[in-house]
Amino acid sequence: MRIAILRRSPGVSASMDVYADAVVAGLRTVRPDWDFVEIAPDHSALKQVQQSWQGGLHKYYQRYWSYPRSLRHLKADVAHIIDHSDGYLVPQLQRLGLPTVVTCHDIINWIRPDWFQGRARLPWVSMATWKYAVRGMARAEHIFTVSHYTAKDLTRHLGIPPQQITVTPNGVNPSMAVRPLAERASVRQRYGLSEPTCCLLNVGSNNPRKNLEGILNALVQLRGQMPVHLWKVGSDFTLAQWQFIDDQGLQENVSYLGQPDLATLNQIYSAADILMAPSFYEGFGLTVLEAMACGTAVVVSNVTALPEVAGDAALLVDPLDEGAIAQAVRQLWGDPELRHSLVARGRERINLFTWEKTAQKIADAYQDVLKKG
Numbered sequence: 472m473r474i475a476i477l478r479r480s481p482g483v484s485a486s487m488d489v490y491a492d493a494v495v496a497g498l499r500t501v502r503p504d505w506d507f508v509e510i511a512p513d514h515s516a517l518k519q520v521q522q523s524w525q526g527g528l529h530k531y532y533q534r535y536w537s538y539p540r541s542l543r544h545l546k547a548d549v550a551h552i553i554d555h556s557d558g559y560l561v562p563q564l565q566r567l568g569l570p571t572v573v574t575c576h577d578i579i580n581w582i583r584p585d586w587f588q589g590r591a592r593l594p595w596v597s598m599a600t601w602k603y604a605v606r607g608m609a610r611a612e613h614i615f616t617v618s619h620y621t622a623k624d625l626t627r628h629l630g631i632p633p634q635q636i637t638v639t640p641n642g643v644n645p646s647m648a649v650r651p652l653a654e655r656a657s658v659r660q661r662y663g664l665s666e667p668t669c670c671l672l673n674v675g676s677n678n679p680r681k682n683l684e685g686i687l688n689a690l691v692q693l694r695g696q697m698p699v700h701l702w703k704v705g706s707d708f709t710l711a712q713w714q715f716i717d718d719q720g721l722q723e724n725v726s727y728l729g730q731p732d733l734a735t736l737n738q739i740y741s742a743a744d745i746l747m748a749p750s751f752y753e754g755f756g757l758t759v760l761e762a763m764a765c766g767t768a769v770v771v772s773n774v775t776a777l778p779e780v781a782g783d784a785a786l787l788v789d790p791l792d793e794g795a796i797a798q799a800v801r802q803l804w805g806d807p808e809l810r811h812s813l814v815a816r817g818r819e820r821i822n823l824f825t826w827e828k829t830a831q832k833i834a835d836a837y838q839d840v841l842k843k844g
Contacts, residue, residue, distance in 0.1 A: 474498070474837060475547035475569070478511040479554050486757075490574070491553045493642060497830030505834075508547065512538040531600065539563050549837045556601060558608025565610070570840045573608045574615045574639070577754025578624050579680065581605065586679045586752075605629070612840045615639045615833060617755040618776035637836050640780075641757050642826035646733060649766035649818075650741035658742035662726060668698040669804045672743035672767070674736070674758045677706040680751045682772075682790050687712065689797040691719050697804060701747075703727045704739060740765035744810075745803055748777065749790040756780045760824055763817030768810045770799045780824075784816035 476495055479487045495507055512534065539560060550564045555575040564571045580587055580601055587598075608614065609629055614636050616622040622638055625631040650658075664670055671690070675681055686701065693699045707727050708716065716725050731739060740746070746762035748771045756777045762769050769785035771777040778787060786799045803810045 472502070472549070472837070472841075473506040473508065473547045475545055475550045476507055476509045477542075477550060477552045477557060477560065478509055479557065480512045484554070486576075487554050489644075490576075490641070493644070493826045494553070494574075494830060494833065497642070497826035498834060500827055501830045502834050510542070510545070512541075531596065535559065535600065543567070545569065549840060551833075551837075552608075552611070555608045556604050558606070558611070559600075559604040561607045561611045570612045572613045572615065572836065572840060573611045574617070575608060575621060575625060576617055577621050577752075578605060578628060579752055579754065581628055582624065583680065583752065611635075612843070613637065613836055615836070617641050619779055620776035621754045637832060639829045639832045640824050641755050641760070642824050642829050643757075643760045643764050643821050644733065647737055647740070647761050647764040649764075650738055654738065655742045658738045662702070662728065662742075664700055664742075665698075668700050669693075669745065669800065670743045671699065671701045671745050671747050671800065672704065672739065672762070673701065673747045674704045674740075674761070675706070677709050677712065680753075682749045682751050683708065683712055684715070685749050685790055685793050685796055686747050687715055687719070687721065687725075688793040689800065690721060690724055692794070692797040693800055694721070694724050697801065699724060699800070699804075701725045702739065702743060704736065705730060736761075737765060740767050743767050745770055745800060747796075747800075748772065749788055749796050750775070750777065751790050753777050753780075759785065760821050763814075764821045766814050766818065768803050768813050769817065770796065770803070782816075782820050784813055784820045786813070 478491045481488065495509060498507055545567060547569060550569045550571045552558060552560055552571065552573040555573055558573055561571050561573065584598060609631050614631065616625065616636055616638055617640055619638050622636045625636060626633055673686055677683060690699065690701055701724060716722060728739060740762055746758060746767050746769045748756060748759055748769065750772050752775045754776055759769055759771055759777065759780050763784060769781060771781045771785045771787055772790040773787040774790060786803065788795045788799050
């Protein structure tokens with residue numbers, strides 16, 4: 472069987488690059504006799520002009536006209552669009568006689584467009600084209616979602632029937648693992664963390680849905696009660712968040728560690744005490760599993776997809792209750808037995824989330840699609 476994997480342009484979305492790499496590797500493991508061809512648009516010529524208005528318009532031309540036309544001679548048994556943002560390709564691929572499936576990671580833009588205001592040069596064009604792409608996704612023969620919550624969102628907001636959807640959770644990179652105690656101490660020393668200090672960690676973007684303000688407000692409550700420090704990894708704090716840090720005198724309690732490579736991120740996870748993930752919305756929440764794999768305790772929201780990812784291996788809190796967020800940290804720091812129990816449960820829980828298991832479900836769905844013609 473020949474499967475065409477339609478990826479995003481390299482470098483456009485790091486998370487989609489990670490997802491595509493992992494899915495393809497998993498598929499090649501569970502179906503070694505199948506042929507997988509990976510296709511992505513070439514937007515390298517746009518790098519010189521992408522910051523201009525003309526560059527922005529040219530990007531839309533390339534994405535919605537030039538790239539689809541380049542697929543006219545694609546030959547495969549099934550086409551798999553890796554990101555729902557490329558769902559606009561579904562009708563054209565079907566006109567070529569290609570059964571098409573799509574992975575949907577979330578539809579946060581649809582539900583809360585206000586969280587993305589100011590993040591695009593042409594916001595009205597960006598939102599209109601994104602909705603156009605999502606509507607195209609709905610026409611696919613089958614849709615994969617990374618969580619049951621996202622599957623329910625598709626049915627609730629887009630009217631996609633449940634039988635058209637298969638839940639295929641994200642997996643954990645096997646390189647994520649607990650590091651030796653000596654290495655953990657070395658990493659904490661490298662980043663200037665004195666002992667004993669409760670090290671909190673947040674990994675990801677600075678989008679409003681990540682609730683960084685809730686974490687910072689909890690930090691204000693905690694700093695006078697216990698030695699505490701927050702590491703931020705991924706996107707830097709916004710200017711408004713840095714201003715809050717200055718206004719509240721949190722400069723000595725906060726560090727931004729940049730965007731480390733996977734090996735360094737593994738070290739950072741292992742050196743931290745508690746991952747803070749009190750998001751207002753997550754389509755999945757991969758950082759939760761990464762922290763569990765590295766032996767780090769987790770505090771997560773009790774909303775959207777996070778409870779189904781965390782299970783009973785984390786403390787769940789109301790993301791709107793900053794006092795509850797602070798109390799969860801105090802509880803974990805003050806009760807080492809509870810913290811160690813959650814860490815142990817987390818190490819067990821990650822066994823439910825492997826890319827091979829996900830790839831097996833995806834491969835089975837390819838075959839079902841073909842059987843249905």
